[in-house]
Amino acid sequence: MTTPPWNNPPQQPYGIPHPHPGGGGGGYPAPPPPANARIHPATGLVLAGFGHRLGARIIDYFLVNILVWLLTFGILVFIAAAYPDMEETSDAFNTTFGLLFLFGWGVAVFLYDWFFIAATGRTPGKMMTRLRVVSADGAPLSQGQSALRSAAFGLPHSLPCLGHLFVFVSGLVASGDDNAQSLHDKMARTVVVVAR
Template sequence: MGSWLSGPRAAAEQMGVEFGYRGERLGLPEEGPGSIAPVGRRIAALFIDWLLCVLIAYAFIAHRHVQAAENWALAVFGVVAYIGIALVGATPGKLLLRLRVVRADGGRLGPGAALLRTVLLVLVIPAVVWDRDTRGLHDKAAKAVQIRI
């Protein structure tokens, strides 16, 4: 009963399986710059980006209709995310929280990979399904990882 309540990872660790730290399989350091970005900071960056996009949509596109601003905010979010990731590897929220999206080998994401990642991020579901390194399916599909800078 205890292993069921603790979850599959705890049960596997009790049987002697060692998972290592997040990012070890990718050759990333455990802590500091270049390590996998913490989930809390990634979610906070997402909220900053979303708030910025809602404000942009309301101020410039749909300032007369609040409900229209919510619809346009997703489109603005997609554009901001794509441009930010393709050009500098980060959105405004990620820059504020000192995070960056890079290829798993450490290089910059190309425009195609940035577009694939953005489309999957806007679809939401791939972004909330993670592996043991806390990489969402949108990052895995683009062969990307979010790191601390």
């Protein structure tokens, strides 16, 4: 005689871990944070350090650079296809295109950051380094916060030298802050944490 299904609880499939009480992702308990890690009080998550954030930002700069060059190449190919008889461009066009390329960097960084942070809370660089931007009060990140944070970080890049100096100082503020917040994090009331 077989056991009725209501007396025979379903078995865990082979290879899938059994859940632990109070555990983390995948059924296993969350690993304890490193001894020197700073914990954000509102979220209980480990705050990202300066070096960790710098690594993510270097990856993002590399990716933005590739996107800007691809966009520039695409525009030039479009112009060449649209005006096949044009042998050379005017000085006004060259000046406009040069200024756009020089000062448009801040807009490109802003749009890149805003798109990814608004969608997922992390840029590709942050995904690769396991970081996430969250609201400082533990609430879900709002569109306004992601836009303000991205604008405060990205748009200063449009000012050659001064903008980069501002971004550098903004990043250094995070290394001495209790919540590891840079200036753009403070403006948007966000923190960068290590994702689980």
